Amino acid sequence: MTSPALQTDRTRLTPRDWIAAGFRALAEGGAPALRVEPLARGLGTSKGSFYWHFADLAALKAQMVALWQRLAEEEITASVLASEAEGRGALQALIGRISVAPPAAYGGAGVEPALRGWARTEPHVAQAVAAMDARRLAVLEGFFAQAGHADPAQAARLFYAATLGLMELRLTTGADMRAGLEAQLDALLP
Amino acid sequence: MTSPALQTDRTRLTPRDWIAAGFRALAEGGAPALRVEPLARGLGTSKGSFYWHFADLAALKAQMVALWQRLAEEEITASVLASEAEGRGALQALIGRISVAPPAAYGGAGVEPALRGWARTEPHVAQAVAAMDARRLAVLEGFFAQAGHADPAQAARLFYAATLGLMELRLTTGADMRAGLEAQLDALLP
DNA sequence: CGCAGACCATACGTTAGCGTATGGACTCGG
DNA sequence: CCGAGTCCATACGCTAACGTATGGTCTGCG
Numbered sequence: 001m002t003s004p005a006l007q008t009d010r011t012r013l014t015p016r017d018w019i020a021a022g023f024r025a026l027a028e029g030g031a032p033a034l035r036v037e038p039l040a041r042g043l044g045t046s047k048g049s050f051y052w053h054f055a056d057l058a059a060l061k062a063q064m065v066a067l068w069q070r071l072a073e074e075e076i077t078a079s080v081l082a083s084e085a086e087g088r089g090a091l092q093a094l095i096g097r098i099s100v101a102p103p104a105a106y107g108g109a110g111v112e113p114a115l116r117g118w119a120r121t122e123p124h125v126a127q128a129v130a131a132m133d134a135r136r137l138a139v140l141e142g143f144f145a146q147a148g149h150a151d152p153a154q155a156a157r158l159f160y161a162a163t164l165g166l167m168e169l170r171l172t173t174g175a176d177m178r179a180g181l182e183a184q185l186d187a188l189l190p
Numbered sequence: 191m192t193s194p195a196l197q198t199d200r201t202r203l204t205p206r207d208w209i210a211a212g213f214r215a216l217a218e219g220g221a222p223a224l225r226v227e228p229l230a231r232g233l234g235t236s237k238g239s240f241y242w243h244f245a246d247l248a249a250l251k252a253q254m255v256a257l258w259q260r261l262a263e264e265e266i267t268a269s270v271l272a273s274e275a276e277g278r279g280a281l282q283a284l285i286g287r288i289s290v291a292p293p294a295a296y297g298g299a300g301v302e303p304a305l306r307g308w309a310r311t312e313p314h315v316a317q318a319v320a321a322m323d324a325r326r327l328a329v330l331e332g333f334f335a336q337a338g339h340a341d342p343a344q345a346a347r348l349f350y351a352a353t354l355g356l357m358e359l360r361l362t363t364g365a366d367m368r369a370g371l372e373a374q375l376d377a378l379l380p
Numbered sequence: 381c382g383c384a385g386a387c388c389a390t391a392c393g394t395t396a397g398c399g400t401a402t403g404g405a406c407t408c409g410g
Numbered sequence: 411c412c413g414a415g416t417c418c419a420t421a422c423g424c425t426a427a428c429g430t431a432t433g434g435t436c437t438g439c440g
Contacts, residue, residue: 011436012387030310032222037427047429048388056429110310116358117307120220120300130362137363154373157356157365162374164358165351168306172320173327175347183344184351187377201406202417227397237399238418246399 013045015053015063022064027110031118034061065128068115072132076139087147091159091185094143098163099178113167136160147189155188203235205243205253212254217300221308224251255318258305262322266329277337281349281375284333288353289368303357326350337379345378 021043025033036057040047054060079097083090119126140156149155162184169175211233215223226247230237244250269287273280309316330346339345352374359365 030307031220032311035427036429046389047427048390051429052387113307114310117220117303117310119362120304120307121222126362133359133362151373154370157359157370158352158374158377161355161359161365161370162348162352163355165354166347168354169323169347169351172309172316172323175351180344180347180351183341184348187348190380225397226399236419237397238420241399242417 013043013049013053017043018050018053018060019064019067022060023111024108026064026114026118027108030114031121061122062124065125068111069128069132073135076135080139083143087143088185088189090143091147091189092182094140095178095181095185099181110171113171116164133160144188149189159184159188203233203239203243207233208240208243208250209254209257212250213301214298216254216304216308217298220304221311251312252314255315258301259318259322263325266325270329273333277333278375278379280333281337281379282372284330285368285371285375289371300361303361306354323350334378339379349374349378 018039021039022034025039025042034057036047036050040050043049050060054063075097079090079094082097083093085093115125116129119129137153137156137160140160141152144152144155144159159181163181166175166177166180170177208229211229212224215229215232224247226237226240230240233239240250244253265287269280269284272287273283275283305315306319309319327343327346327350330350331342334342334345334349349371353371356365356367356370360367
């Protein structure tokens, strides 16, 4: 990457460090864990650092949402481009991407559900999530149409709903994401 | 019902009133909205009343979780009993129950997603949700087995995941719960 | 070397909420 | 009518966090 020091160099912090810490806290403890002083303690620093890099807590939250939107959007375009395959092959490629826990270094696997929970309290986040849902559904619908499904919109809704649900179930029961998605695809594309 | 005054009689409050208010707040603003003084303001009273009926905030939360467990369990047994039909008929009856927003007067439609979000921060809730997931999956598996599905466990997982996902999507896009569930059933039982 | 700016620590003042304590008010049986 | 119990209001001390203000430290550049 182009960043000189991607993680902490033990002394100076960058805004990205705070954002990464924010995603970790979000995945761990949900939206109420996004507080300045606990984050600072977690990073072994003080809030003086935080308020140097950010105007206030809302600024960090806004940047987190913006980053999530960028990453999720990149996931979509990457999926579209990577799947030169037509029809079913594209969907299987997509499954590979989804089941591998997208955001990786930032956040991790639990970010998406936590962010959806966060959306319940902050309208700004709710709007971002709603927009992303619509976006993803549109792409999925295209895939299912290519694959020759009779009702691509319905199939997209079901596939996406199952994806969200399996994410949830991975947290309570330890459901296997990939196997579930493949089975769902088999059910929808007989 | 057997309750003498189910809602407020404008002066005296009961524990159930506080619990109902708690579910409304939970559905509205998520777990962080479960605070004593805001709840009191919402009920037009003071926290003196709250601490008369409950030892502390944890007590209210515990009773809320307990009540949710009872109601959800009743939903399950009602579903099992109500569906004297075998196989597919039982599942269709179940869809009718699910899509109608179970908890009704308490809470409402948004309670389940909010509670799942709440589970992320409080282990007590997480355990209750995990147990309920396992319980529901077991019942669903039985239904799919009766309906003659080849892999009832997988089908149950997918149907339940789709249900959870459609709940989520109802909040962002205004997805139609019942139609989605019926379509999912068609996909799983060809 | 020495200063300027970037970065962080600390000490405030303020707010929101928790739980307690204490003193009403209202009700009902005697 | 009156006391006992039920239910609520208010005031208090406490804590955690917010955002500000101010000073300290380090680093590179001139």
